[in-house]
Amino acid sequence: MVTTSEAEALEKHPELADLCPMPDIAKLIGGKWKLIILQILIFKGTKRFNELRRMIPGVTQTMLTNQLRALEADGLVTRKIYAEVPPKVEYTATQRALDLEEMFHAMHNWWMRADG
Amino acid sequence: MVTTSEAEALEKHPELADLCPMPDIAKLIGGKWKLIILQILIFKGTKRFNELRRMIPGVTQTMLTNQLRALEADGLVTRKIYAEVPPKVEYTATQRALDLEEMFHAMHNWWMRADG
DNA sequence: GCATATAGTATCAAAAAAGATACTGTAACC
DNA sequence: GGTTACAGTATCTTTTTTGATACTATATGC
Numbered sequence A, B: 001m002v003t004t005s006e007a008e009a010l011e012k013h014p015e016l017a018d019l020c021p022m023p024d025i026a027k028l029i030g031g032k033w034k035l036i037i038l039q040i041l042i043f044k045g046t047k048r049f050n051e052l053r054r055m056i057p058g059v060t061q062t063m064l065t066n067q068l069r070a071l072e073a074d075g076l077v078t079r080k081i082y083a084e085v086p087p088k089v090e091y092t093a094t095q096r097a098l099d100l101e102e103m104f105h106a107m108h109n110w111w112m113r114a115d116g
Numbered sequence C: 001g002c003a004t005a006t007a008g009t010a011t012c013a014a015a016a017a018a019g020a021t022a023c024t025g026t027a028a029c030c
Numbered sequence D: 001g002g003t004t005a006c007a008g009t010a011t012c013t014t015t016t017t018t019g020a021t022a023c024t025a026t027a028t029g030c
Helices: A008-013 A012-018 A024-031 A034-044 A047-055 A061-073 A102-113 B006-012 B012-018 B022-029 B035-042 B049-055 B061-073 B103-114
Strands: A077-082 A087-092 B077-082 B086-093
Touching: A008 A012, A008 B049, A012 B035, A024 A034, A024 B022, A024 B035, A024 B103, A034 A047, A034 A061, A034 A077, A034 A087, A034 A102, A034 B012, A034 B022, A047 A061, A047 A087, A047 B006, A061 A077, A077 B012, A102 B022, A102 B103, B006 B012, B022 B035, B035 B049, B035 B061, B035 B077, B035 B086, B035 B103, B061 B077
Parallel strands: none
Antiparallel strands: A077 A087, B077 B086
């Protein structure tokens, strides 16, 4: 299959240079669960693991752990472990995640508009 | 696996009601290619099929067709066929897609910020 | 003494998404 | 008369993502 490389695309279409890289953004906030998790942590504040689990319909323990770990690795979420039994772990949106508020508002407006 | 249903989540956490449904939004603009396609059609205007193909690094003909068809079905893109040989087909962002501009700007700002 | 809640991990299986490949028809160009 | 460009379709395979299941440890309540 003949596909275009990044370099070719930019050479032939220099005007593409001012578009931001969607694949990179998708790596951070793409997938089935990340936007839901971020939305809750950003707008509803810090949550515990099982709290999130109960707030997100259909998410499994495995996926929630995976996604939270990925978000943590990308600096969008912090994880605070309390030395208690039974365990207590809190997840909080970082400033970088809070900066996504504008995007979430835009999405919300777009969804609510529902005219087009 | 015990997961929460939509109804349970809302009953236990009524404050979730004001969050917009990310899964529904993801159906429209999620996946590997849709955001790139929309970004180009919204900010760079109408494009022909092979033009898009050359502008999007790594996309295959198959995927580009699929995604454009899905976007068309969801009312985000219109398809105009010219009765010429060789074939000429133009893709244009609808108003509903143009309304996503705000979201793209927010993403762009977020990406450019790159501090947190 | 048994069940429950907590926050996980490890392993395996299924489903969804993406990709490769081969094919179509016709006009223009060399 | 062979090659290229155009905009696809059909089929199959691979890869990625997501999900299911069983398991861990320990304090508290009944």
